[in-house]
Amino acid sequence: MYLVADIDVDICAQTSCKLCTQFCPEANTILYNNEIGKDKGYKYGAAYVAVDRCKGCAQCVWVCDNMAKHHAIKMIMIDQLPKAAITDNVTYGEKTTTAVLASPMVG
Amino acid sequence: MSLDYVKFAPGFEKFMPKEYRDMVEHGPFGKKTTVSQMGSFKEILEEHPMCAGCAMTLFIRLAMISFPNPEDTITVGTAGCGRLAISQAAIPFVYGNYGDQNGVASGLSRGLRLRFGDKPKDVVVMAGDGGTADIGFAQTLHSWIRKEKFTTIMLDNEVYGNTGGQESGMTSQGAVLKMAPLGKKFEKMDMVGMAKVAGCVYVATVVPNNPRRVEAVIKKAVLIAREVGPTYIQAYTSCNIEYAIPTDKVMEDAKNVEDNRYKFSEYISEEAKQYLAERYGYKEFLPKPAAAVTQA
Ligand SMILES: Cc1ncc(C[n+]2csc(CCOP(=O)(O)OP(=O)(O)O)c2C)c(N)n1
Ligand code: SF4
Ligand code: SF4
Ligand code: SF4
Numbered sequence: 412m413y414l415v416a417d418i419d420v421d422i423c424a425q426t427s428c429k430l431c432t433q434f435c436p437e438a439n440t441i442l443y444n445n446e447i448g449k450d451k452g453y454k455y456g457a458a459y460v461a462v463d464r465c466k467g468c469a470q471c472v473w474v475c476d477n478m479a480k481h482h483a484i485k486m487i488m489i490d491q492l493p494k495a496a497i498t499d500n501v502t503y504g505e506k507t508t509t510a511v512l513a514s515p516m517v518g
Numbered sequence: 519m520s521l522d523y524v525k526f527a528p529g530f531e532k533f534m535p536k537e538y539r540d541m542v543e544h545g546p547f548g549k550k551t552t553v554s555q556m557g558s559f560k561e562i563l564e565e566h567p568m569c570a571g572c573a574m575t576l577f578i579r580l581a582m583i584s585f586p587n588p589e590d591t592i593t594v595g596t597a598g599c600g601r602l603a604i605s606q607a608a609i610p611f612v613y614g615n616y617g618d619q620n621g622v623a624s625g626l627s628r629g630l631r632l633r634f635g636d637k638p639k640d641v642v643v644m645a646g647d648g649g650t651a652d653i654g655f656a657q658t659l660h661s662w663i664r665k666e667k668f669t670t671i672m673l674d675n676e677v678y679g680n681t682g683g684q685e686s687g688m689t690s691q692g693a694v695l696k697m698a699p700l701g702k703k704f705e706k707m708d709m710v711g712m713a714k715v716a717g718c719v720y721v722a723t724v725v726p727n728n729p730r731r732v733e734a735v736i737k738k739a740v741l742i743a744r745e746v747g748p749t750y751i752q753a754y755t756s757c758n759i760e761y762a763i764p765t766d767k768v769m770e771d772a773k774n775v776e777d778n779r780y781k782f783s784e785y786i787s788e789e790a791k792q793y794l795a796e797r798y799g800y801k802e803f804l805p806k807p808a809a810a811v812t813q814a
Contacts, residue, residue, distance in 0.1 A: 433580075468570040
């Protein structure tokens with residue numbers, strides 16, 4: 412098993428400051444969905460991680476903790492994530508993306 | 519080399535992988551995508567085998583987003599870590615033998631000008647510090663002295679990362695590395711000074727902990743190289759493996775190094791300033807109104 416980044420939507424959606432993805436070394440990995448959290452009254456959407464592309468470096472954790480000061484990202488063992496975004500289930504739209512969450516475990 | 523080369527051949531669309539379809543439909547080609555839109559469009563860089571948390575990877579990712587016209591850009595690289603990612607992007611990549619990259623780019627950029635005339639085709643070299651300042655030193659300097667119009671980016675991780683930690687001319691004095699156990703005896707080479715002496719019209723040093731600055735620097739360097747002359751960017755892109763930086767501290771290291779010895783610097787010739795102002799509307803380089811000049 413290995414660690415991947417997991418974003419707490421309730422914390423992130425308060426600002427969705429969009430900082431973490433600018434520091435993730437991997438392309439197309441931390442993505443934004445402008446609709447997440449709107450049902451709970453948040454306005455800006457939130458970030459999520461396409462876990463199949465995440466290499467577990469935790470750079471985003473440092474950025475969210477120390478630069479954004481929001482503490483929304485934790486590293487978590489991939490088998491502890493019941494459902495997650497994976498590239499195959501991500502749809503790109505106009506200035507936003509959506510993901511149908513699925514089990515990240517194969518087999 | 520145009521928007522056509524990324525489109526699907528008729529009838530093949532449904533057979534293309536998802537990543538490719540996403541890139542054609544929601545990638546940056548033909549649009550102006552920026553660093554602040556990251557995470558909401560499909561990037562042209564794909565998965566690659568560079569190490570987790572590598573700052574060089576981040577820099578390459580930012581560079582790919584910052585190219586002014588990705589559909590009209592060719593990258594040139596060489597042996598070293600960076601090519602492992604640069605070659606995995608949806609823009610043509612030419613691999614020069616180790617150290618040959620600026621020679622290859624010279625021919626390429628001249629050939630593109632012959633073939634396409636005034637239509638800009640951007641050539642961007644991205645190579646390690648060893649490739650640029652040691653093995654490729656002569657070719658790098660000579661391309662600048664010949665005023666070859668393309669951009670050279672040094673991915674300066676201050677070590678030969680790909681071959682396990684030998685010192686390079688760009689390693690700091692005293693640094694101890696796996697394959698330099700006695701510590702580096704000589705000073706870090708002043709490639710920025712040499713770039714200016716050799717005739718580069720734009721020279722900048724950056725660290726990737728400021729993504730928007732990386733974007734601004736790359737845009738300027740690529741645009742200026744279209745018509746004015748050679749441009750050079752030297753980017754601190756730490757090797758977390760050879761310098762044993764924990765991956766979650768890579769940005770902290772970048773910030774410390776930037777504060778202490780890798781400050782942002784930018785040199786831009788008067789001709790290049792005028793070109794950016796007139797051709798691309800850079801307001802900061804517009805001539806000052808006469809009143810402001812007399813007051814100053
Ligand atoms: C002509 C030649 N000599 C030596 C090598 C072996 N070689 C491959 S990568 C490399 C060092 C790369 O160091 P650098 O250019 O600093 O890039 P980095 O891997 O640190 O990004 C060497 C010596 C080679 N591929 N070709
Ligand atoms: S840095 Fe933190 S708060 Fe900002 S978008 Fe990323 S996860 Fe959300
Ligand atoms: S852990 Fe690293 S690779 Fe994974 S999302 Fe965070 S910054 Fe990106
Ligand atoms: S060896 Fe160093 S420079 Fe090369 S990919 Fe790994 S961390 Fe990056």
